[in-house]
Amino acid sequence: MLELKKISKSYSQRGIVLENLDLVIKDGDSVAVTGPSGSGKTTLINIIGTLDYPDSGDVVFRGRSACSLNADESAAYRNRNIGFVFQDHLLLPHLTVRENILLPLFASDIETAEYEERKKNASGLMKRIGIESLSGKYPFQISGGEAQRVTLVRALINKPSLLLADEPTGSLDAANAGILAELLEEINREMGLTLLVVTHSAALASGMKIHLKLENGRLIN
Numbered sequence: 001m002l003e004l005k006k007i008s009k010s011y012s013q014r015g016i017v018l019e020n021l022d023l024v025i026k027d028g029d030s031v032a033v034t035g036p037s038g039s040g041k042t043t044l045i046n047i048i049g050t051l052d053y054p055d056s057g058d059v060v061f062r063g064r065s066a067c068s069l070n071a072d073e074s075a076a077y078r079n080r081n082i083g084f085v086f087q088d089h090l091l092l093p094h095l096t097v098r099e100n101i102l103l104p105l106f107a108s109d110i111e112t113a114e115y116e117e118r119k120k121n122a123s124g125l126m127k128r129i130g131i132e133s134l135s136g137k138y139p140f141q142i143s144g145g146e147a148q149r150v151t152l153v154r155a156l157i158n159k160p161s162l163l164l165a166d167e168p169t170g171s172l173d174a175a176n177a178g179i180l181a182e183l184l185e186e187i188n189r190e191m192g193l194t195l196l197v198v199t200h201s202a203a204l205a206s207g208m209k210i211h212l213k214l215e216n217g218r219l220i221n
């Protein structure tokens with residue numbers, strides 16, 4: 001479903017970060033990418049999500065090049081296909097949990113019936129992920145672990161086929177990290193969602209089917 005072809009990326013001060021990096025991810029795979037701080041994990045995830053662009057190489061998603069899209073097209077590509085979970089929850093403070101979760105619906109170009117369907121789906125997902133009771137609360141009224149589960153529901157609301165998670169348990173304690181890791185595994189298994197997780201956590205990585213290490217700009221087994 002997703003293929004990275006000879007991706008290279010450098011920054012002027014730092015030099016080469018990714019060098020001729022190749023990767024193939026099949027539908028439904030779960031992949032963990034580990035690697036030292038500064039090895040380029042976030043850069044890689046941002047390039048896959050078209051939040052950043054490679055200097056050369058291509059990201060091919062379901063047969064289409066994602067690197068040649070213009071700004072509007074890449075926003076549509078992201079909205080339609082990709083869910084993001086980052087280390088920090090990035091919930092908007094003046095919106096309730098439910099409003100935060102529904103937010104991506106306003107950015108997507110969908111029919112009213114589909115909108116209603118996804119809204120209904122949101123309630124099911126909130127229940128499934130165990131945050132339904134938080135619906136009317138504001139981000140400052142919930143814990144970090146809860147906020148990260150809210151982010152997960154928000155990432156799933158537009159039914160993405162690929163979930164990109166950058167250090168999703170990085171700011172959580174062991175118990176909450178364990179809950180989130182288990183949820184990610186279950187979602188991959190039950191919803192057939194393809195999962196790419198970038199992490200320093202051996203525990204989170206161990207739940208993924210494929211383990212890759214980012215070293216010297218490339219991915220190795």
Ligand SMILES: Nc1ncnc2c1ncn2[C@@H]1O[C@H](COP(=O)(O)OP(=O)(O)OP(=O)(O)O)[C@@H](O)[C@H]1O
Nearest residue numbers: 011012014017035036037038039040041042043044
């Ligand atoms: N926008 C940028 N401008 C300049 N240098 C950058 C930029 N983004 C990343 N870098 C550099 O590229 C390298 C890779 O950064 P990246 O954030 O991808 O690493 P990482 O593996 O995610 O690290 P961490 O585990 O600490 O999150 C680092 O040396 C970083 O300083």
Ligand SMILES: [Mg+2]
Nearest residue numbers: 041042043166
């Ligand atoms: Mg990073």
